[in-house]
Amino acid sequence: MSSFVVTKRPIVAFPISISVYDEKGELQEIEFVAQYKHASLTELQALQNGYNNFIRSIQGLDPVPDEKGKVQVWKYKTDMELVQERLVGWIGVSEESGQEMKLTKANLEKVIATYPELVKPLFHGFFSAHSGAKEKNS
Numbered sequence: 001m002s003s004f005v006v007t008k009r010p011i012v013a014f015p016i017s018i019s020v021y022d023e024k025g026e027l028q029e030i031e032f033v034a035q036y037k038h039a040s041l042t043e044l045q046a047l048q049n050g051y052n053n054f055i056r057s058i059q060g061l062d063p064v065p066d067e068k069g070k071v072q073v074w075k076y077k078t079d080m081e082l083v084q085e086r087l088v089g090w091i092g093v094s095e096e097s098g099q100e101m102k103l104t105k106a107n108l109e110k111v112i113a114t115y116p117e118l119v120k121p122l123f124h125g126f127f128s129a130h131s132g133a134k135e136k137n138s
Contacts, residue, residue, distance in 0.1 A: 009038045011088060014129035016121050030115065032092035034125045037085075044130050050074040079123040084108065086126050 017031045039047065045066070053063035054074035063071045076082045087108065093101045101107050112118060 011035050012038050012129040013091075014125040016118070016125055018117060018121050020115060020117050030118070032090050034087060034122055034129070035089035035091070036126045036129050037088050039086075039130060044127075046072050048127070079119050080112065082126065083119065083122045087122060 013033050013035045015031065016034050017029070019027045019029055022028045049064070049066050049072035051074050053072055056063055065071050076085075084105070087103065089103050090101075093103075093107075093111065095101050101111075
């Protein structure tokens with residue numbers, strides 16, 4: 001067994017995998033790896049608490065303060081805003097020509113315009129990338 005080497009992680013990644021229907025009603029598999037800006041534990045907790053309070057407000061419930069008594073506020077108007085701020089790269093996304101497509105604001109908008117079904121998986125992928133993979137115990 002090799003040792004665990006702690007290194008700074010500026011990027012975290014999560015595999016995105018969804019099925020969408022094409023123009024013939026047949027399933028098309030979309031799979032790639034989304035890369036996100038790493039969030040510290042404090043930042044991640046604030047985001048999660050803010051999102052939970054946002055959902056509570058939609059339900060007509062009062063916000064819940066964090067462990068320090070502060071009410072975290074969700075700053076994003078849409079899920080796409082979080083994706084645009086946090087997504088920094090992707091692996092396995094190609095142009096029709098087969099050439100690798102770089103992540104740019106224009107390319108992200110092009111992909112989402114074609115596949116709006118990707119917004120939710122990309123949004124949840126940010127949080128999933130920080131929650132880690134299933135534990136492997138042997």
